[in-house]
Amino acid sequence: MVKIQLETPFKAGLQLRRYPVNKNETLQAWDSADELLLEHLAQQGPDALKGKRILIINDQFGALSCALQGFEMTTYTDSYVAARAMELNSRGAVKPIHDLKELSGKYDLVLIKLPKNASFFEDCLAHLTKHLSSGSQVISASMVKHMAKASFDHLQKYIGTTTTSLAEKKARLIFAPFQKGPVDSPYPIHVEMDSFEVKFVNHSNLFSRERLDIGTRFLLENIPAGDFKTILDLGCGNGILGIQARKRNPLAKIIFSDESAMALQSAKINFERQFPESAASAEYHWTNCFEDQTPDSVDLVLCNPPFHQQNTIGDFIAWQMFTDAQKAMKVGGLIRVIGNLHLGYDAKLKRIFGNSKVAASNPKFMIIDSKKYK
DSSP: OOOOEEOOSSSSSEEOOOSSOOTTOOSOSOOHHHHHHHHHHHHTOTTTTTTOOEEEEOOSSSHHHHHTTTSSEEEEOSBHHHHHHHHHHTTTOOOOBOOGGGOOSOEEEEEEEOOSOHHHHHHHHHHHTTSEEEEEEEEEEEEGGGOOHHHHHHHHHHTOOOEEOOOBTTEEEEEEEOOSOOOOOOOSEEEOOTTOSSOEEEOTTSTTOSSOOHHHHHHHTTOOOSSOSEEEEETOTTSHHHHHHHHHSTTOEEEEEESBHHHHHHHHHHHHHHOTTOGGGEEEEESSTTTTOOSSOEEEEEEOOOSEETTEESSHHHHHHHHHHHHHEEEEEEEEEEEEGGGOHHHHHHHHHSOOEEEEEOSSEEEEEEEOOO
16 A cells, blocks of 8 residues: 655645545655655754745645645646645645746745756746845755756756755755856747748647657648547647647637646647637647546547656556546547557557557557547
8 A cells, every 4th residue: 555644844644645546546645855855954943944935846746835835835836737736635725836937026945856857947947047046045856866967957057056965765955056147048949840831839848849759740640630620639738739630620629638737838829820810719728638628529539648747657647548538529529549559559449439440550650549439
C-alpha cells in the first residue's frame, strides 16, 4: 500500500494523494526532494519564514504548498493535474495561479521543483528576474538523477552563483541568491511549419516546441475530412492537429483540450492567427485528458498521447484519454490515434471501443481508428 501521509516539520500527518485519485495507486504524492527542501527550511529556525513572501513553482502534488499553507505563499503551476491535486490535498486552501503573467510584486524566497523541460525552467527564471530583489533566494530541489547541467547554467545566467546541498536519499538542493537584473523571457518562440503560411507561436512548456515531431507530422498527413460538426484535439499542444482539421473541415467547431495551460495559450493564439475571422468557432479546456466534459457531443477525436507525466513514464494517460474520448463521442463518432508501433494502442482501443483498424502506418508509427457504435 502506497504511503499517503507525509510527516513534515511544518505539518504533521499531511494527507497527500496523487491526481487523478486511484484506489490502486502505487506511487506516492511526494519524493525525497520535497522532504529535503522542507527539512532545510525548518532548520533555518522557527521565525525564518515569517513575514517573507514565498513563491512555489512546479509543486507536483502539493507537498510543498500544503506544508507551508500558514505562510504568505503563492503557488504557480502550468499543470492542471498538479493544480487539482493541490486543491484537493489542501481541501481548497491552496489555489495555484497558472500564468507567469500573474506573478506580482517581489518575492523573498522562491522554491522550485526542477521541471523536466529545461526551456520551461528558463522561462520561469526569466520571469522571476522582474520579481526578485537583492537578498531574494531561489532554492531548487530535485532527485539527483534528474538534475541536468542546463539547470545550473540557467540559474547562473538569470539568478546568480549556485551552490548545492549534500545529497540525501538521492535528492539535492541548489541554492542561488539573486545577483542579476530584470530581463525579458525568450519565450514564446515563433516557428515555421510546412504548409502553413502563418508561423506558430509556441510557449516554453510545449513538447517539441522548436520543430514538429515526426509522429504529429505523420498524423497531419492523415487528418480526415467528412461530415464532422465537432472535432476534439485531445492533448492539443500548440493546436496544430485541430487547426489542420479545421482546414479540412471548414464548418466544424474545434475543441482544444490539454492539461498544460501554456499548451492552451499556444493553441488559442495559433487558431486565431490561422483563422482570424473564426475565433468564436473554437473552445479551450484546461483539464486532465477530457474528464467531466459533455458526453455524446463529439464527432471526431484526434489524439497523439503522451507517455509520461513529468518524470513518470507509463500508458496511464493514454488509457484515460481513450476512455474520456469514448464518453465524449457521439454514437457513430470516430477517434484517430497515432502511436509508436510498440505501444500497442490498437489493442487498447479495441478493448475500449470493441473495434480498431489501422488507417495508416510507416516503419515507426501506426495510425489507428476506432468507432463508437453504442
